[in-house]
Amino acid sequence: MSENRIAVGLDIGTSEIRVAIGEYDENGKIQIAGTASKKSAGLRNGVIVNIEDAKAAIEEAISAAEMNAGINVNSVITAIGGSQIESATHKGGVAVNPNGRNNKEITNDDVERVIANATAVPVPEDREKLHVIPRDYIVDGYHGISDPIHRIGTRLEVEVHIVTAARTIIQNMRSTISRAGYILDGVMLKTLAQTFSVCHEDEMELGSILIDLGAGTTDVIVLVGGAPVSTASVPVGGNLVTNDISIVTGISSATAEEKKIEAGCCWLPLINEQNDKEVVLPGVGGRAPEVIMKSQLCQIIQARMEQIFTMVKATIIKNTDDSIKKLSGNIILTGGGAQMEGVIELAQNVFRTSSVRLGCPENLGGIEEDYRNPAFATVIGLVLASKNMPASKDSRKKHRSFADRKEKKDGEGVLKKIFKSLF
Numbered sequence: 043m044s045e046n047r048i049a050v051g052l053d054i055g056t057s058e059i060r061v062a063i064g065e066y067d068e069n070g071k072i073q074i075a076g077t078a079s080k081k082s083a084g085l086r087n088g089v090i091v092n093i094e095d096a097k098a099a100i101e102e103a104i105s106a107a108e109m110n111a112g113i114n115v116n117s118v119i120t121a122i123g124g125s126q127i128e129s130a131t132h133k134g135g136v137a138v139n140p141n142g143r144n145n146k147e148i149t150n151d152d153v154e155r156v157i158a159n160a161t162a163v164p165v166p167e168d169r170e171k172l173h174v175i176p177r178d179y180i181v182d183g184y185h186g187i188s189d190p191i192h193r194i195g196t197r198l199e200v201e202v203h204i205v206t207a208a209r210t211i212i213q214n215m216r217s218t219i220s221r222a223g224y225i226l227d228g229v230m231l232k233t234l235a236q237t238f239s240v241c242h243e244d245e246m247e248l249g250s251i252l253i254d255l256g257a258g259t260t261d262v263i264v265l266v267g268g269a270p271v272s273t274a275s276v277p278v279g280g281n282l283v284t285n286d287i288s289i290v291t292g293i294s295s296a297t298a299e300e301k302k303i304e305a306g307c308c309w310l311p312l313i314n315e316q317n318d319k320e321v322v323l324p325g326v327g328g329r330a331p332e333v334i335m336k337s338q339l340c341q342i343i344q345a346r347m348e349q350i351f352t353m354v355k356a357t358i359i360k361n362t363d364d365s366i367k368k369l370s371g372n373i374i375l376t377g378g379g380a381q382m383e384g385v386i387e388l389a390q391n392v393f394r395t396s397s398v399r400l401g402c403p404e405n406l407g408g409i410e411e412d413y414r415n416p417a418f419a420t421v422i423g424l425v426l427a428s429k430n431m432p433a434s435k436d437s438r439k440k441h442r443s444f445a446d447r448k449e450k451k452d453g454e455g456v457l458k459k460i461f462k463s464l465f
């Protein structure tokens with residue numbers, strides 16, 4: 043029996059744990075063989091706070107995906123986001139022509155040296171480098187070179203985007219996954235993983251913002267010229283919206299969550315006399331059920347969602363230099379919260395642009411209804427990102443983050459540009 047290579051994405055979310063098992067065919071084409079989504083446990087705002095609970099939830103989710111796919115899983119790739127992520131752009135430069143010969147072609151060795159030079163920044167003991175992504179190569183002062191190899195020049199510079207995460211958070215993920223019986227093959231920035239499943243190369247080249255609307259946090263990545271320029275996370279998300287509904291209407295959080303998903307909308311102009319409807323709120327403790335209009339529910343939701351988007355916008359402006367002015371791609375909304383009715387319209391209004399779209403994984407075979415949903419952007423993205431990873435056998439010896447992997451030297455294009463530095 044031939045053994046196809048498999049890749050497993052694991053998204054340890056605040057509200058849900060999701061798994062996608064991808065299987066490569068002989069031609070290297072990936073198919074989604076099985077997925078699963080189970081209620082999360084032991085997490086707060088994207089961070090594991092109870093290892094035993096998280097372990098049990100992870101085990102349950104992976105087992106369910108194994109059953110769906112009919113495949114046994116050994117190792118997984120996971121994603122990390124939230125406030126424990128920091129990223130910054132650093133610059134480095136080297137002389138291409140150390141021997142004094144003129145018109146020297148830039149070689150791979152020069153590229154490796156310049157990246158080493160740019161990344162020779164000290165990382166605090168308590169942080170781990172997750173990604174080192176070359177953003178822009180500069181040859182003799184000329185910017186915007188995506189691949190400098192074979193160019194003639196005397197001085198090579200590079201701007202690299204370095205993403206780091208708190209070491210203890212990654213250690214906790216490793217040990218939780220290991221206790222659940224699986225090997226951790228790699229850790230990827232969550233929003234970066236999502237770009238693989240929901241972003242198009244042209245929009246990342248033109249400059250785009252991906253916003254992940256999660257339960258506990260809302261995470262952002264800004265991409266210009268096909269590579270990240272900044273990342274951010276605000277510690278607010280869909281849970282807060284649910285909480286508002288629960289407080290204002292006096293129902294339990296569980297019911298508020300249910301009503302939000304069933305009838306929630308975050309853009310009032312979408313509701314008119316014809317489509318406004320009654321939403322029945324069950325009575326608590328023997329109280330008679332109450333009725334609230336969808337438009338009233340919308341006002342509660344819109345206020346909070348508008349605040350979340352406004353915070354995201356302010357954070358992006360604060361974290362991103364002038365390059366933000368060059369964004370002419372899209373704002374891509376993804377994550378579970380992107381399923382809310384009116385979310386596109388609200389974002390268009392807050393960000394003052396019509397270029398807003400939903401980020402949903404595309405069909406990759408298998409049972410597509412199971413994963414063609416913005417909530418699956420992370421796990422599907424992890425599976426797609428795995429294409430550029432070495433097969434997992436050798437990584438069994440040692441758990442590493444992507445930044446530790448050997449650089450791949452072949453290939454071009456925007457995604458490859460990101461990957462070049464990842465492995």
Ligand SMILES: Nc1ncnc2c1ncn2[C@@H]1O[C@H](COP(=O)(O)OP(=O)(O)O)[C@@H](O)[C@H]1O
Nearest residue numbers: 055056057058256257280281377378379381382
């Ligand atoms: N149909 C829906 N409409 C509005 N919000 C939704 C819907 N489905 C899920 N959500 C919200 O999305 C959030 C969960 O998104 P998800 O990406 O799964 O979060 P996490 O990764 O943080 O666990 C929750 O706040 C949930 O209420």
Ligand SMILES: [Mg+2]
Nearest residue numbers: 055256377378
């Ligand atoms: Mg999520």
